[in-house]
Amino acid sequence: MKVRSRKSAFTLVELLVVIAIIGILVGLLLPAVQTAREAARRMQCTNHLKQLGLALHNYHDTHRYFPYGYRLGEIGNRDCWYQRILPYVEQSALQDTYELCIRTPTSAGGNLSGGSSPVYTIPPTFQGKPLGSAVVPTFACPSDPSGPARCRGNQIGNYVLSNGSDFFKRTNSPSSSTKGMFYFESSTGFNNLIDGSSNTVMGSEIIIRGNNRDGHVYDGGAYWQGANHGEGFFSTQQAPNTTLPDLIVRSDTNFNECTNGNWDRFAPCEDVGYSDANASGGYRNSARSFHPGGVNLLMGDASVRFMSETIDLNTWRGLGTMQNGEVLGDF
Template sequence: MKSLSLCSENSARAKRGFTLVELLVVIAIIGVLVALLLPAVQQAREAARRAQCVNNLKNIGLAMHNYHDTYRNFPYLGFSDWNGDTISVFGRLLPFIEQSAMYDTLDFSVRANDGNNRLYRTTPIDVYSCPSETVTLGESNSGNNHWSHQRYSYAVCVGNTNYDQHDANNWDGTYTYDNGGSAFKMGENIRSMASITDGTSNSVMVSEVPMNQNDQGWQGMYAAGIYASGAGFTGYLTPNTKASIDGGRRCWNPDDYLQKIPCHGGSDRWWGATFAAFSMHPGGVNACNFDGSVSFVPETIDIWAWRARTSTQGGEVIGQ
């Protein structure tokens, strides 16, 4: 009987489950572990996205070099006809990023938003999109996709004043250089590697720009990379600036971006814009130099050091 009683007692103990207190303790421990691990997971994901972004820029830099080797000059930013609505430099690079089939559909004699260029306007291209961004088709509600357009995460450097280098010598009261200072210009103003007299490793060729998340309207040309008027950025403001940006012909709503970007209309022409380098990466932007190297530029960079890096013929001495 005693043996049977002990067996029953042991069996009862074996069947007993967790108490409420024990369960709460386990849940609390799991919560603490998740809280500790989540930032590490997020950092690892961002590191992977940044690595892919760097790879994209390297591919764009290589495409630029291959274009230059083929034509002995850099591609046109675009033409000034139709107020900058022409096919941009990124359309001209298509054969050099394994997009020859799309390139063959382009009609350079008409606007980028012409019906003949619909595939170019509406097709997302992975190498032109940073994975830290969210790709949204602009004006997706427009009839027959007439004005629908992809936004790109990258833009070519058009100098360190405004978009078209207007009145560069008087832009900020300090001599910079004349309108020939950028390797990427409108119209017939194309340049070769020999024009980068500041040094190809010291001059920024391509960097990051933000993607507008508004799919209902035009909302300015910032990062509308299919168009000549949206495929460039300037070095007038530092990367990831908190200052208000001159949007040129039309401003945007700051809330249209994942990080609010204030805008003011300082000019009724798109080439008055001061589009800045901008990214979703914490602390700065990735930038590809004319020699094809890619580096991370901190948003705390001195404004004059950044303006020196975004000129090609300024003669500045850039410190290490």
């Protein structure tokens, strides 16, 4: 008499239990994986700001002062600290191309974006593309899903320098009234940091926002080709990731650069023109990031700290000044 061997198998209930357990494990592990990925992106962002800080310090070692915030060139070109430090982030060829364009005006050519005004003697291109659109990875935060992007044909990124704790003043003449390190034709040196380099903010990050059409983003972010518009700087007037809207200049209606919208805890930027912004005291650009809980902050000594969005506002504003003598305590 043969005894049949019984084959073992899962019952339907057992299979459902296994699937449920796997689902629970995935649900537990996925947030941890996402947190780990964001931690890695934040660390990369920190490294980018450290490179920016080192570049600014190396510039100071060479010239005995930090690069100017921005200036208006003799042909209307508005270069700023971004172009000045390109050689110090291994982008000498790009900076040389900027210099050649700036110094050679003519009646034929194109602007940095490939448009028609102002004009230059050479085609303003770099590696076959419009000069202003050249992407420098060092200036983009990996946590920002929109970057690096383009605005008016030019690259915009995430890193900006400090104009102080007040509005950004759109001016064409040097001013000593600013409380921050960088402004129109500034020449700030370590000797000007009366509050101490470790107690003075040098730079931070902002987010890229706006309508994305044809691969272009027409809104905020670090826009360096028109630095007098206020988008290449930030102030500590409002806390990091504030819900108060930024005030930056708009483009024409075809670009609709400054667009109101619902950005959760990231405030929209208010649509203001030149006269509107000046009437309200100037431009305001606040430190913002996609890092949960705060922003990365570049200090005057080139150290980088993660600053909580719940920092005391008086302390935050004190960090934005370089000669006010505030006693800040721990932050």
